[in-house]
Amino acid sequence: MKVLVATEKPFSKVAVDGIKAVTDAAGYELVLLEKYTEKNQLLSAVADADALIIRSDKVDAEVLDAAKNLKIVVRAGAGYDNIDLDAATAHKVVAMNTPGQNANSVAELVFGLLVYAVRNFFNGTSGTELKGKKLGILAFGNVGRNVARIAKGFGMEIAAYDAYCPKEAIEAAGVMAVDNQEALFETCDIVSLHIPATPETKQSINAELVNKLKKGGILVNTARKEVINEPELLALLAERTDLKYVTDIKPDMDAEFAEKLAGRYFATPKKMGAQTAEANVNAGIAAANQIVGYLEQGITKFQVNK
Numbered sequence: 001m002k003v004l005v006a007t008e009k010p011f012s013k014v015a016v017d018g019i020k021a022v023t024d025a026a027g028y029e030l031v032l033l034e035k036y037t038e039k040n041q042l043l044s045a046v047a048d049a050d051a052l053i054i055r056s057d058k059v060d061a062e063v064l065d066a067a068k069n070l071k072i073v074v075r076a077g078a079g080y081d082n083i084d085l086d087a088a089t090a091h092k093v094v095a096m097n098t099p100g101q102n103a104n105s106v107a108e109l110v111f112g113l114l115v116y117a118v119r120n121f122f123n124g125t126s127g128t129e130l131k132g133k134k135l136g137i138l139a140f141g142n143v144g145r146n147v148a149r150i151a152k153g154f155g156m157e158i159a160a161y162d163a164y165c166p167k168e169a170i171e172a173a174g175v176m177a178v179d180n181q182e183a184l185f186e187t188c189d190i191v192s193l194h195i196p197a198t199p200e201t202k203q204s205i206n207a208e209l210v211n212k213l214k215k216g217g218i219l220v221n222t223a224r225k226e227v228i229n230e231p232e233l234l235a236l237l238a239e240r241t242d243l244k245y246v247t248d249i250k251p252d253m254d255a256e257f258a259e260k261l262a263g264r265y266f267a268t269p270k271k272m273g274a275q276t277a278e279a280n281v282n283a284g285i286a287a288a289n290q291i292v293g294y295l296e297q298g299i300t301k302f303q304v305n306k
């Protein structure tokens with residue numbers, strides 16, 4: 001069996017070594033395609049692969065057409081909006097993710113971004129502390145739960161809303177559950193986004209919603225750029241000069257955001273949420289194990305195209 005790791009943004013070496021240990025033990029061949037810049041490179045590398053490990057790399061119908069032997073693709077990470085699930089099903093390819101494996105890494109970055117924002121991007125002026133501020137967590141999945149855990153250490157008040165998670169489960173984690181996302185924006189100083197990019201959530205973070213934030217509010221996005229209505233957010237933030245936006249996913253309109261919101265906007269040059277050795281090891285090795293589990297024993301626990 002041939003396993004291809006196709007990562008435009010590579011894993012750490014220790015993670016690749018860990019993946020190789022798993023594939024070696026199974027008697028599989030491991031091939032790396034890292035830092036590729038053209039889709040054609042992926043199309044030729046995938047041609048004879050039986051299994052594929054990716055990160056945010058796009059797997060669409062064209063890639064699946066080119067992958068004649070492919071049986072399984074594992075997104076080493078949480079969000080699988082980069083895989084065309086219908087096309088995978090049509091090609092009889094099992095698609096999986098590795099939920100939770102990089103969650104702490106993403107959650108820690110939320111606080112890196114927040115400290116940077118409340119200290120005025122380290123420009124020397126007097127900022128504020130996170131202690132005593134109210135943090136709203138939008139979606140209480142693996143990342144949201146880790147954000148809540150860390151926020152307690154900062155002495156923050158914490159509220160959350162999740163359309164798919166019962167209030168009781170949120171409250172069992174020691175977090176105040178609110179009825180809807182509007183209530184979260186209305187009552188919190190900071191809102192942290194952890195929703196996936198789906199047809200329901202795309203562009204759902206719009207001007208009407210963000211305008212509900214309290215004076216001096218901060219929106220932090222370590223989820224997906226697609227959930228933001230960029231023109232509306234830009235126009236609102238240009239007007240509401242008290243608000244800040246910090247994001248780990250550069251908007252398509254990054255240049256306009258940077259120009260119009262100078263001193264109140266920051267985007268990481270490259271998505272860094274899951275870019276730690278620990279997250280790479282956790283997600284990469286989980287992906288390799290899930291491939292072996294599926295090919296050897298038919299285990300489909302984390303399949304997302306059922």
Ligand code: 3PG
Pocket residue numbers: 009055056057076077078079080102223271272273274275
């Ligand atoms: C995820 O969905 O797991 C995160 O967004 C991390 O994405 P990455 O593997 O491309 O860094």
